[in-house]
Amino acid sequence: MKRLGFPLWPRRPSSAQTAKDRLQILLAHERSGATPDYLPQLQREILEVIRRHVKIDDDAIDIRMDQGKELSSLEINIELPHTRP
Amino acid sequence: MTSQLKKEKSVSKVIVITSGKGGVGKTTSSAAIGAGLAKRGHKTVVIDFDVGLRNLDMIMGCERRVVYDFINVIQGEAKLKQALIRDKRVDTLYVLPTSQTRDKDALTQEGVEAVLNELREEFDYIICDSPAGIERGAQLAMYFADEAVVVTNPEVSSVRDSDRVLGLLNSKTKRAAEEGAEPIKAQVLLTRYDRARIEKGEMMTVDDVLEILAVPLLGIVPESPAVLKASNVGVPVVLDEPSAASQAYEDAVARLIGEEVEMRVDGERKPGLLRRLFGRSA
Ligand SMILES: Nc1ncnc2c1ncn2[C@@H]1O[C@H](COP(=O)(O)OP(=O)(O)O)[C@@H](O)[C@H]1O
Ligand SMILES: [Mg+2]
Numbered sequence: 480m481k482r483l484g485f486p487l488w489p490r491r492p493s494s495a496q497t498a499k500d501r502l503q504i505l506l507a508h509e510r511s512g513a514t515p516d517y518l519p520q521l522q523r524e525i526l527e528v529i530r531r532h533v534k535i536d537d538d539a540i541d542i543r544m545d546q547g548k549e550l551s552s553l554e555i556n557i558e559l560p561h562t563r564p
Numbered sequence: 565m566t567s568q569l570k571k572e573k574s575v576s577k578v579i580v581i582t583s584g585k586g587g588v589g590k591t592t593s594s595a596a597i598g599a600g601l602a603k604r605g606h607k608t609v610v611i612d613f614d615v616g617l618r619n620l621d622m623i624m625g626c627e628r629r630v631v632y633d634f635i636n637v638i639q640g641e642a643k644l645k646q647a648l649i650r651d652k653r654v655d656t657l658y659v660l661p662t663s664q665t666r667d668k669d670a671l672t673q674e675g676v677e678a679v680l681n682e683l684r685e686e687f688d689y690i691i692c693d694s695p696a697g698i699e700r701g702a703q704l705a706m707y708f709a710d711e712a713v714v715v716t717n718p719e720v721s722s723v724r725d726s727d728r729v730l731g732l733l734n735s736k737t738k739r740a741a742e743e744g745a746e747p748i749k750a751q752v753l754l755t756r757y758d759r760a761r762i763e764k765g766e767m768m769t770v771d772d773v774l775e776i777l778a779v780p781l782l783g784i785v786p787e788s789p790a791v792l793k794a795s796n797v798g799v800p801v802v803l804d805e806p807s808a809a810s811q812a813y814e815d816a817v818a819r820l821i822g823e824e825v826e827m828r829v830d831g832e833r834k835p836g837l838l839r840r841l842f843g844r845s846a
Contacts, residue, residue: 494792494793494796494797495796497796497797497798498795498796498797501622501627501798504628505622505627505628509664518631518632519632519636519641519642522642537643538643538645538646540646541645541646542631542632542646543629543631544628544629544630544631545628545629546628546629547628
């Protein structure tokens with residue numbers, strides 16, 4: 480049988496490839512120290528700023544994150560008290 | 565928002581997945597059992613107790629969504645609901661990830677107790693994925709448990725470590741310390757079971773292991789390529805395509821909630837074993 484030094488057809492997206500991609504994204508964030516250790520501080524500061532205008536609870540803030548290859552997003556939800564202006 | 569988290573029943577169960585030895589399948593089993601319970605409609609949270617070696621998030625496929633962790637909650641830096649990650653596939657399934665940057669000393673008994681008590685208000689099942697070893701982290705993971713799943717491979721060092729862990733469950737836990745409390749209900753989950761090697765006499769049989777450990781059998785999970793594949797893509801094995809391993813975990817989950825399911829190995833019945841198990845306790 481003839482052997483070639485490269486695959487005959489393009490590599491299909493295997494589960495091993497998915498594993499590698501996931502690790503690369505995760506480890507890039509972990510190594511850069513971009514793991515969100517600053518988030519508790521950030522959260523306190525956001526609460527402080529908002530409190531200058533509205534009275535809100537400590538747990539009225541909800542931070543969600545999605546770390547991606549090119550783009551990471553931080554979604555910050557603030558629950559405002561139930562009053563009409 | 566909080567109302568959708570509230571559970572319906574009043575009793576919740578804390579179940580520790582433990583083993584002593586590392587690499588036997590605790591995290592795989594925590595994810596599979598947690599997802600299996602949630603799939604049946606039970607509000608379930610899986611907690612990673614392996615501080616500094618966070619892995620449950622990868623196995624459950626939520627590693628990119630971790631903002632706050634168990635340690636942040638214990639140290640008062642975040643509220644519990646801010647740290648809980650809701651699974652995108654099963655809406656009754658949640659993950660409480662651990663910290664990757666701190667060490668086991670960040671866990672305190674009071675802190676763990678407070679978090680578990682708060683979780684008991686909202687969840688039916690609280691699955692604690694224990695770190696390996698028998699030190700602080702492993703002891704805190706088991707301390708408040710109502711039930712234990714001791715993950716064991718049919719291999720000498722794993723069985724020996726499981727025996728040690730069974731001893732700790734009976735001596736170093738809240739239920740052991742409290743007078744009049746029912747002891748922790750411990751069951752063995754045999755994983756990475758390789759029938760070909762057992763038939764060749766290279767590995768101990770199920771009966772051998774049970775004879776030594778003398779606790780009930782929760783299930784037999786075969787060595788299966790489906791487990792590696794599921795971990796590659798970040799899907800608990802019971803949420804992935806059906807396989808011998810996912811079937812074994814589904815059966816184990818059914819037994820965990822009290823259903824009687826015949827013991828099967830690689831999908832085949834093993835009636836002799838079943839008769840022996842129920843025969844002895846009856
Ligand atoms: N039934 C199984 N079949 C094949 N591989 C398995 C099985 N159970 C676990 N593994 C593999 O064994 C390794 C250790 O599993 P893990 O769940 O991380 O163990 P632990 O949490 O006890 O250290 C992983 O690579 C996992 O994919
Ligand atoms: Mg583990």
